Amino acid sequence: MKVLVTEKIADKGIEALKNSGMEVDVDFQLCVERERLLDVIKNYDAIVVRSVTKVNEEFYQHATNLKVVGRAGNGVDNIEMEGATKRGIIVVNTPEANTVSAAEHSIGLLIASCRNIPQANGFIKNRNWDRSGFKGVELQGKTLGIVGLGRIGSLVATRMQSFGMKVVAYDPYITEERFKKFGVEKKEKLEDLVKESDFISIHTPKTEETFGMIGEKEFKLAKKGVRVVNCARGGIICEDALVKAMKEGIVASAGIDVLVDEPNTTSPLLDIDNVIITPHLGADTVEAQDNVGVTIAHEVVSALKGEMVPNAVNLPTLHHHELESLQSYLELGEVLGKLYHQLERDAIQKIEVIYSGAVAEMETSVITLAILKGVFEPILKERVNYVNASLIAKNRGISVVESKETVNGNYMNKIRVNIVTKDKTFTVAGTIFAKKDARIVEVNGFEFDVIPMPYMLVANNHDKPGMIGQMGTLLGASKVNIATMQVSRNFKAKEAMMFLTVDSEVAKETLNLIGNIDGIIKINFVKL
Numbered sequence: 173m174k175v176l177v178t179e180k181i182a183d184k185g186i187e188a189l190k191n192s193g194m195e196v197d198v199d200f201q202l203c204v205e206r207e208r209l210l211d212v213i214k215n216y217d218a219i220v221v222r223s224v225t226k227v228n229e230e231f232y233q234h235a236t237n238l239k240v241v242g243r244a245g246n247g248v249d250n251i252e253m254e255g256a257t258k259r260g261i262i263v264v265n266t267p268e269a270n271t272v273s274a275a276e277h278s279i280g281l282l283i284a285s286c287r288n289i290p291q292a293n294g295f296i297k298n299r300n301w302d303r304s305g306f307k308g309v310e311l312q313g314k315t316l317g318i319v320g321l322g323r324i325g326s327l328v329a330t331r332m333q334s335f336g337m338k339v340v341a342y343d344p345y346i347t348e349e350r351f352k353k354f355g356v357e358k359k360e361k362l363e364d365l366v367k368e369s370d371f372i373s374i375h376t377p378k379t380e381e382t383f384g385m386i387g388e389k390e391f392k393l394a395k396k397g398v399r400v401v402n403c404a405r406g407g408i409i410c411e412d413a414l415v416k417a418m419k420e421g422i423v424a425s426a427g428i429d430v431l432v433d434e435p436n437t438t439s440p441l442l443d444i445d446n447v448i449i450t451p452h453l454g455a456d457t458v459e460a461q462d463n464v465g466v467t468i469a470h471e472v473v474s475a476l477k478g479e480m481v482p483n484a485v486n487l488p489t490l491h492h493h494e495l496e497s498l499q500s501y502l503e504l505g506e507v508l509g510k511l512y513h514q515l516e517r518d519a520i521q522k523i524e525v526i527y528s529g530a531v532a533e534m535e536t537s538v539i540t541l542a543i544l545k546g547v548f549e550p551i552l553k554e555r556v557n558y559v560n561a562s563l564i565a566k567n568r569g570i571s572v573v574e575s576k577e578t579v580n581g582n583y584m585n586k587i588r589v590n591i592v593t594k595d596k597t598f599t600v601a602g603t604i605f606a607k608k609d610a611r612i613v614e615v616n617g618f619e620f621d622v623i624p625m626p627y628m629l630v631a632n633n634h635d636k637p638g639m640i641g642q643m644g645t646l647l648g649a650s651k652v653n654i655a656t657m658q659v660s661r662n663f664k665a666k667e668a669m670m671f672l673t674v675d676s677e678v679a680k681e682t683l684n685l686i687g688n689i690d691g692i693i694k695i696n697f698v699k700l
């Protein structure tokens with residue numbers, strides 16, 4: 173697998189990629205040399221970027237082998253998600269790895285701007301000892317308005333409370349409990365926050381809704397002398413409106429880490445004395461970059477192996493501990509799904525998944541994705557993964573229905589999959605024992621206790637003497653070793669079903685011979 177790294181990540185991250193067996197090319201010019209990037213990207217299975225490389229539709233059209241986009245950092249506004257999802261490209265990021273650095277940089281900008289530290293430093297470095305013109309303001313007793321009380325906003329909130337600030341926040345998408353947890357007063361409307369705040373710090377993602385959310389209208393409502401900080405994304409505070417509000421004396425100072433267009437050395441904000449600007453340094457600390465580099469390397473490798481990754485942006489959000497407890501269920505889900513196309517041929521109309529017992533309490537949407545991945549893998553191979561599995565089902569006109577039951581019969585947990593076709597319904601069920609051991613416990617009404625293995629033979633036969641012996645003889649003659657065997661019978665129908673796990677692949681000729689045994693209704697070789 174080949175990985176291209178187009179922006180600086182920690183050496184530890186590159187090493188981690190290489191140590192996992194990846195072939196890694198590092199070329200930092202490619203984040204700006206577009207033509208060259210578009211030319212070479214077809215050679216790579218994964219790309220690792222930061223905030224400069226534009227990963228958009230044009231890029232995807234050239235990236236014909238790409239499976240993973242790794243964003244070594246938090247914001248993914250430079251990565252078009254729809255184009256990735258429809259191609260089954262997994263986008264992973266490291267949202268937790270640089271939050272402390274970004275919060276500390278926001279606070280640094282806030283203090284440095286309201287105490288004129290960079291300006292005064294510039295003076296004295298030019299050998300001017302001048303103490304006039306740099307008078308600042310205190311933070312204690314002032315109101316800080318935080319827009320976006322997420323990971324970084326909440327870190328800034330709690331830290332600034334220790335400076336004696338009153339903290340209010342506007343974030344319509346989080347619960348009252350989260351405001352309470354951080355001792356922050358909730359503002360129902362952005363304008364209420366703007367009217368009341370002495371300092372405003374932005375911590376939202378860049379979205380259609382947030383872009384330009386602090387503009388001329390907001391500055392008109394703001395307290396005269398308000399001070400602003402933007403260490404989130406350029407343009408959330410409208411740059412033209414900020415320039416105007418500063419010239420009019422509405423905004424006393426601004427600390428800015430991000431601009432609409434980056435890299436940028438021509439912004440009008442650069443000409444205003446009371447604006448201090450850093451070139452997108454929020455995540456640039458030793459700790460954050462080591463953290464980001466190593467985390468993204470592990471995530472890219474896992475995603476390339478087709479594993480579920482905690483920080484996949486175009487998949488349901490999972491935390492590490494959730495993923496750990498889900499892992500066995502994901503594996504079981506794939507096994508259950510994989511059985512269908514290896515045992516049946518009919519086109520699927522609907523897939524029903526019924527979760528019962530303990531598993532019903534989990535993030536089952538991800539297990540359903542694992543089942544869908546399993547269903548399509550035997551016919552689509554590597555073109556199906558967690559990201560595009562539900563899109564594939566939708567495009568094939570297959571409806572997917574999930575339901576949950578608290579009662580679970582004989583099992584602590586059970587996943588039942590009903591695959592509905594025009595004329596019949598194929599049913600398979602499985603369970604997890606002792607938190608990690610998968611078992612197939614039912615196929616089409618036949619009960620089993622089968623440990624899924626890489627190679628299995630599944631037979632339907634008339635329930636009469638000699639079936640097992642004849643199969644065993646044919647397998648032995650073709651040097652296939654039988655590892656385990658289970659038979660389940662339906663007395664009424666006088667039919668039985670056999671699951672044999674074998675140590676090697678079974679040749680087509682042997683399968684044909686078994687299929688010709690009198691009494692064998694159906695024989696299939698299943699690979700998991």
Ligand SMILES: NC(=O)C1=CN([C@@H]2O[C@H](COP(=O)(O)OP(=O)(O)OC[C@H]3O[C@@H](n4cnc5c(N)ncnc54)[C@H](O)[C@@H]3O)[C@@H](O)[C@H]2O)C=CC1
Nearest residue numbers: 246247274320321322323324343345375376377404454455
């Ligand atoms: N300057 C830098 O180097 C860095 C910048 N960032 C940026 O910081 C920002 C915040 O990152 P996190 O705290 O990790 O994100 P987060 O997702 O944890 O929090 C964002 C919060 O904004 C809220 N929000 C969304 N739309 C909103 C709206 N219209 N009005 C009010 N609130 C809204 C969300 O509900 C959420 O609580 C992002 O833009 C990220 O890209 C992150 C790391 C480094």
Ligand SMILES: O=C(O)C(=O)COP(=O)(O)O
Nearest residue numbers: 222223244245246247455
């Ligand atoms: O992680 C983020 O969202 C950042 O803004 C940091 O961006 P960078 O990786 O420094 O280009």
